[in-house]
Amino acid sequence: xxxxxxxxxxxxxxxxxxxxxxxxxxxxxxxxxxxxxxxxxxxxxxxxxxxxxxxxxxxxxxxxxxxxxxxxxxxxxxxxxxxxxxxxxxxxxxxxxxxxxxxxxxxxxxxxxxxxxxxxxxxxxxxxxxxxxxxxxxxxxxxxxxxxxxxxxxxxxxxxxxxxxxxxxxxxxxxxxxxxxxxxxxxxxxxxxxxxxxxxxxxxxxxxxxxxxxxxxxxxxxxxxxxxxxxxxxxxxxxxxxxxxxxxxxxxxxxxxxxxxxxxxxxxxxxxxxxxxxxxxxxxxxxxxxxxxxxxxxxxxxxxxxxxxxxxxxxxxxxxxxxx
Numbered sequence: 001x002x003x004x005x006x007x008x009x010x011x012x013x014x015x016x017x018x019x020x021x022x023x024x025x026x027x028x029x030x031x032x033x034x035x036x037x038x039x040x041x042x043x044x045x046x047x048x049x050x051x052x053x054x055x056x057x058x059x060x061x062x063x064x065x066x067x068x069x070x071x072x073x074x075x076x077x078x079x080x081x082x083x084x085x086x087x088x089x090x091x092x093x094x095x096x097x098x099x100x101x102x103x104x105x106x107x108x109x110x111x112x113x114x115x116x117x118x119x120x121x122x123x124x125x126x127x128x129x130x131x132x133x134x135x136x137x138x139x140x141x142x143x144x145x146x147x148x149x150x151x152x153x154x155x156x157x158x159x160x161x162x163x164x165x166x167x168x169x170x171x172x173x174x175x176x177x178x179x180x181x182x183x184x185x186x187x188x189x190x191x192x193x194x195x196x197x198x199x200x201x202x203x204x205x206x207x208x209x210x211x212x213x214x215x216x217x218x219x220x221x222x223x224x225x226x227x228x229x230x231x232x233x234x235x236x237x238x239x240x241x242x243x244x245x246x247x248x249x250x251x252x253x254x255x256x257x258x259x260x261x262x263x264x265x266x267x268x269x270x271x272x273x274x275x276x277x278x279x280x281x282x283x284x285x286x287x288x289x290x291x292x293x294x295x296x297x298x299x300x301x302x303x304x305x306x307x308x309x310x311x312x313x314x315x316x317x318x319x320x321x322x323x324x
Contacts, residue, residue: 002264002265002275003265003271003274003275003278004320005284006261006264006275006278006279007278008187009131009278009282010043010060010278010281010282010285011287013061013076013281013285013289014029014056014285015027015283016285016289017033017052017055017056017059017285017289018030018048018052018053018056020289020292021047021052021292021293022147022292022294022296023043023047024071025044025047025048029041029044029048030044030048033045033048033049034048034049034053040052048250054182054183054184054186054187054273055179055182055288056125056178056285056288056297057187057238057245057265058182058186058187058246058247059182059183059188059281059285059287059302060282060284060285061151061177061187061190061191061194061281062179062190062246062247062256063245063250063253063280063281063282063283063284064194064198064251064278064281065190065194065198065239065240065242065243065252065283066083066084066085066239066240066243066250066254066257066279066280067253067257067258067261067277067280067281067283067287068198068201068239068273068276069083069084069089069236069239069240069243069254069278070082070083070190070218070253070254070255070258070280070281071208071257071258071261071269071272071273071276072083072201072208072232072235072236072239073087073236073254074212074231074258075087075209075211075212075232075269076208076211076229076232076233076236077141077142078211078212078214078271079141079142079265080230080259080317081142081255081314081317082141082142082255083237083252083254083258084120084239084240084254085200085229085249085250085251085252085254085255085256086142086145086146086149086314087127087141087142087145087146087149087256087286088123088125088127088144088146088147088148088149088152089120089124089145089160089172089237089240090120090238090240090243090244090249091123091148091149091152091153091249092119092120092121092122092123092124092126092152093116093117093119093120093237093240093241093244093245094116094119094152094156094157094175094244094248094249095119095121095152095244096115096116096118096120096152097115097116097171097174097175097244097248098155098156098160098171098175099115099158099159100115101167101170101174102160102163102164102167102168102171102172105193107288112244113189113192113193113245116241116242116244116245117193117237117238117241117242118241118243119241120236120237120240120244121234121237121241123148123149123152124233124237124295125147125233127141127144127145127148128141128233130144130148130309131144142227145302146155155287156175159247160172167242173301174248175248175249175251176302176303176304177247177248177249177250177251177301177302177303177304177306177307178247178248178302179247179288179302180299180301180302181240182247186246186323189245189246190242190243190246190248193238193241193242193245194238194239194241194242195309196238197234197235197238197239198235198239198273199312200231200235201235201269201273202269202270202273202274204228204231205268205269205270205272206269206270207223207228207231207232208232208269208273209267209269209283210223210228210270211223211225211228211229211232211269212269224301240254243246247302247303248301248303249303250284250303250306251287251306251307251308251310252303252306252309252310252311252314253280253283253284253287253310254280255310255317256279256283256310256313257276257279257280258272258276258279259313259317260279261275261276261278261279264279283306284302284306287302287306287309288302288305290305291304291305
């Protein structure tokens with residue numbers, strides 16, 4: 001029932017994303033435009049079908065991908081403060097994308113997800129390798145991830161210093177986390193890269209439950225811990241790379257959404273994965289509505305809104321775990 005309630009809330013947020021904006025469109029016109037009914041004014045039809053609908057679909061998919069990646073990271077690292085952004089996986093994807101946007105610029109758009117996935121996977125592998133030297137703990141993984149994230153950020157800054165100003169400006173807007181360039185051509189790429197790993201992780205929910213209990217317990221239950229962890233990290237990198245390629249760096253969705261979902265449906269990943277996806281989709285839809293409505297006619301980067309909302313949530317989690 002709670003998952004059905006989340007689905008209803010996300011549906012309402014999706015409709016609100018189509019209704020609200022610089023030019024509000026009445027809900028009945030939105031529904032008529034979506035279903036191709038006659039008599040819808042041409043401006044309303046264009047606004048809904050060509051501008052707001054692809055943006056809302058992208059927000060829904062990116063939010064879901066980041067949330068599922070966050071749930072995977074928290075299970076694998078056994079740390080509630082883990083998410084692909086905080087531990088640096090997103091930073092690796094962003095650095096790879098920065099190289100493409102600023103230094104190359106002529107690659108086809110279909111190559112961007114491959115390169116961001118490569119950056120995300122390289123960062124994930126580096127974090128795990130460095131944290132493994134003295135044995136892995138959640139705190140060590142977080143600290144190594146923060147350090148490598150800072151290194152990737154320095155690399156992106158160096159590229160921006162020596163890059164062409166116009167390309168750098170485009171890249172910086174994109175890195176702030178933006179759905180401004182959403183269009184239908186990007187949706188199939190995001191679906192192709194995000195849906196299969198999310199379904200794979202959902203199908204392997206029991207393996208995530210075992211990983212979250214610790215290596216010794218997982219081995220005692222017959223799990224191949226290293227293979228399960230590697231597969232989970234691969235899925236996390238795929239989801240993160242797809243999200244970064246589509247919308248840039250959108251902070252804190254991957255951290256907050258699994259916590260909210262866990263409070264609603266419990267820790268079992270068979271229910272946590274779909275609940276996290278719905279919460280993440282709803283959070284990013286609401287953040288995008290806020291970004292479009294905060295300072296019209298300007299449209300703030302959605303990553304700025306999620307950062308402003310997510311920073312207090314992160315501080316709350318740190319305070320809550322101050323005695324752990």
